[in-house]
Amino acid sequence: MQAQLFAFLLGFISLTYQLVIVREFASFYASNELIIGSIMACWLLLTGIASTCNKLRINPLALAFILIFYPLSSLIALRFLHAGFFAVLTIDPLTSLLLSLITLLPFCFAVGYSLPQLVNAGKQFPNSSFSSIYAWDSLGSVGACICYSLLLADWFSPLQILSLGSIIILLLSGASFSKSAAYTPKALSYFTLFIFIIIFAWSRNIELFTTGLSYPQQDLQNVTFSQHGYIVQTKQQSTSSVFVNSQLLSTDSVSLETEEQAHYILAQREQVKRMLLVSGGSNSLFTELLKYPLLKIDYLESDPDLAAIIQATISDKYKSRLTFYAEDPYKFLSHATEQYDIIMLALPTPSSFYINRLYTTEFFSMLYPHLSADGIVALRLSANINYLTPEVSALISSIYKALAENFKNNLLLPGSHVYLLASQGRLNPDIAALPAISALKPFFLTPDYLRSIITLERLADLQSALLQNAPVNSNFSPVAYWHYARIWLSQFSQSAWWYLFCALLGGALLALAKLHTKSTVLAFSCSTTSFACLGLSLLLLFSYQILSGHSFADLGLLFGAYLSGSFCGSYFQINATVTKRKQILGADALVLLLSLLLPTIIFALSRSYQLSSYYILLIVAALNFSLGAIQAWQLRAISQTLSTDLREAASFIFALDFLAAALGAFSISALLLPLIGFKACAYVFCSLKVLSLCVLYLSAPINSPTEASPKRKWLGLAFSLAVLALLGALLLSDSTYQYINAFTLNPNYHLWLIALMIAAIVAIVITLDSSVELEAQLTALPRSNGLVIFRWLYFLSFLPALIYPLFRCVFKIPFLFCHVCPQRCVFGHLRPYLIPWALTINLERRKWCYNLCPLGTLQECQAKATKSQNYVHSVLGKFLDFLPYVILALTVVIYLVVWGGDKAAVNSLSSSWYEYFYAGSNDPQTLVIVSVIMLLIIGLFRRRSFCSLLCPAGALSGLLLKMQRLMSHKRRG
Amino acid sequence: MSTDLGKRKFIKQLLIGGGGTVIGAAAVKNLLLSELNAAHNDPSAAAAELGKFAREAKYYEPNKHGIGAVKCVLCPHGCDVDDGERGRCRTRQAHHGRLYTMAYGNACSAYVDPIEKKPLNHFLPGTNILSIATGGCNLRCPNCQNWEISQSRPEDVARYDLPPQKVIALSRVKQVPSIAYTYSDPLAYYEYAYDTAALAHEQGIKNVLVTAGYYNQEPLRDISRYIDAVHVDLKSFSDYFYKEVPHARLKPVLDTIVTLKSLGVWVELIHLTIPTLSDDLKEIKDMCKWVVNAVGDDTPVHFSRFHPAHKMLQLPPTSADTLVNAHDTALAAGLHYVYIGNILLDKGQHTYCPSCKQPVIERRGYTVTANRLQGGHCPCGNKIAGVWQ
């Protein structure tokens, strides 16, 4: 039972820690999903890697120590690090990712390492230990989610929350001690530790002090941990400011911006009676707004804590004309009856899905009924009006389009921001001429100044910056969010991302390579399920945020629903009577079905505004629950299918699960969702599951002898052809070709390839046993060797470089005549690196050819897919063996002719063959494409057909080797 | 893997590995050299290779350490630029042993602003000025307001094709008396600014540099011949600040101010008062004392309100008190013309006559509301420093 209890605690502690850390990082970055997703991915990745370390033996006491103390101390350390290194500057997101990696590493390691160990420890319960540990772990996480969302997040500070787990562990171990040996000094020391942790974590001063580190030399007035993040009030000299998640929200002094914000909009109408201000209230803004005599303002803020803080800072002289509301804008609008002359959205930039939903066409359409006949909706976007970057233009365009879908007249105004106004009535860009300006006499906005800033030229430039075919920003296709993320990222140097990504990918692959699997198919199915389920549940979380506003409590509950699903799934799977294979297939099918239905469900929900948010919560939670259940069920079934050595199987499954989930978390939040929107995302998961289902269905049941069935062979060929066709289509269409071309010519890509190749050489030299006969190695290699994964990575990396010339070779013969080609493609660039290496490394058997040659790898991978054998002994085969030497001779001749750079020689050639081959541009050529397909088909019958039939480098090496052998024979003889 | 390798085998493998590396390295070098050999010795043809907006840079020396590398001597960074690489300012690229600026004529911005917005208060008050800029900057201020421009490469943000002649023509169309080189530091497009300024000078149009002043002396003296006014951003009076925040040094900036003044160029200084970083009153006092001693008490100094931007978001905007205190400190240090910018305050707006203490030029925000100057003199007869026509 102890193992189960420990699993429960592990789940509890690790989830609270995760929630707190994610929130902490979110507070550094204005709750950007990009960061949240990356941190979650880091978390899962590290845990996944750690769970592969099943051979390690670590003192359990050390583990306990980490679990007790690490959460608390790491949070404090994180705050110190953040403040110490970066003071008042925004950390480069990359650095913060590294920071999160470092902070999370020990803890994730402890958790990831412990899980498989616990499975092993709980062995006494036959046949159910894996699922029971998994179940208890999920149960612990569920507990954490529920506690966190119902109790902790609202009432306790982060340090206090973290201390809870430590206290529980301490209490438990204290109890077990008191049973064995009463009142030893050990017990006393436990007690002291206990007291120490309580004092340390529960003293508010420490919390304030460490949070304040990020606001150096400012007096910290108050820190509130609200639903939306950290709200920090500071005072510096006489200025008091409110920061929400490190973004300045409001301050006192009036500046040019404040005046623009008020007068650009309010001066448009002769009389403004009522106005709705959404967010962004401050004394300075109200000073300007309330200069308009009739005005009464409803002020709406969605976070109650923030609303309270702002209400407290607003000076009393304004309050008589202000009404405060703390409600989600969607909800407020659905029941409000008031008609407004002006609705002003002074929102933060759309840095998260949650804020983005207030910039969408759906939201604007809800504003419409609340406007008086010629009422105005106004918002502003931060932009440098002296130069609009393409990303900023795209951002403005997508929001402008959303406005234009709902209102007849739209206006863009330049200032210290770009202001967007929309109305059914008239809008006047000539602010200087408006009567209110001359009546109210703003300080900065004098008529002269206005006339020099709002010029016809600037107005026209703004208008022309709008992209004609920009997509509309909408709730479930958050275009503006994506553009903003790009703008934000463009502040930081990005080259390092590439390297980090490679490093992470490398780490994950290494972890996978360590695993020994009996069935790649099951592994594939298991990892795609984890990937899809986590992705879908994230989709659900985000949709829920969009539909009913942001609240940590609800998010915790939804997460809890997912985890209780996994608990139930793994618990009830034990009693299942259907065969394992059917269970696995069924789970795959269910995920497929869910991902297919999800967009429709969400669409239906988004249309039903009347629906109480409790129902929405219920539906989304139910979906989450079923996702969790399916995933756990399948995981469990797969683990039973595989299990021989329990710990090994467990670590394999955990690792796959975590790694795939990591990929899911990262790709959804950082890439897929912003790029292609909700619907397409769901369909990506759907197609992934279709693939895994097919593979699973076609694959032989495990443990039956695998033989290349003809069905499999043709399927493999169809698959290769499909991949080729896809790549080919991308290369043939001019619009995508541009991008691929740019990508393949990027020096970073070349560097990566060369680095990969060097790594491969090292790996080959280390791993290959040169005493084994070549043929034996050739057939034995792809099995049970960590290099398999590497080979696929290698294959994928080189794929663009290899496929490119097949479709876009300047010469009609790809790969061979690069040295005479005047128009280098990626392969041509790489050749000087490849060929010399190939020739020297081939001196000791054809090591290059079999292990390093990108082309060879390409064919090897095709052979793997089609399971093709080597039919060498045939008459035709013998004849074909001669072919490479012909080609070698030809190549040598041409090479020698052209080598000297002798223009005359080339010219004389050009009249004959050169002319024929030289197409002069990278246009696709039918001849080449047809021969490629032929080669693919030949590959079915003859393994590595290119290598053995055509490749001159291979032929040269073969010749050299033959000569070597002859010579040594002679010597011996 | 068999552990007993055998001597022969070991040597053979060593040979293979070594041979592979050598041949690989040779291939790389060959690649480089063949590209170099293809280079033309004619700089303008080489510039054409780099594109329409490339010109040979004015200040650089060969660098012996790399093939095709050079050393730029335009600004105190003194970048050693490898072939094909760029200097820190993102505009100067080495190409076959020569240095080229990639920012010549490819302006990203060309708008007319009121001159008070630069801000320049003693230079043709009440007039408008044509402001041009290209991408790039030699500093890395985390609070840059124009980071979209200054932290990009010129070709990434270029919008116009505006060779110097066209800039002049544009200023004629817009009917402005002067041209400002601004937004990013004009040092980034020194060659472009230089040629444009020379042309404008010839035609009687005035030139204004809005700069952080991080120049080497020789290029500075060269361009000053055509420059009428410079607005120098004196970010702080502490070398530590310069090292930590914009990643530069203080001394060259001070030298720039002194040099400009000695050459008779009109100079106004701006100090962005960043809370907790550059709002120390003692430091401000030292700075003002230095200004009085080094370039005279009639040098205008502007204190500008900071607002969180770019990567510096966790600081509050400067409070009015701080600005007023700085203003008073500067006056007490003996400066005659002290201004406060970017905030609604009554103090620090007008130009007062140092002799009769009456306002000579009154302003509201960025607008001149009253100008009592008569031929550069206060009605009381005292001369007010500045460029007035």
Ligand code: SF4
């Ligand atoms: S001008 Fe540019 S290249 Fe030259 S030294 Fe300065 S930063 Fe470096």
Ligand SMILES: [Zn+2]
């Ligand atoms: Zn006077």
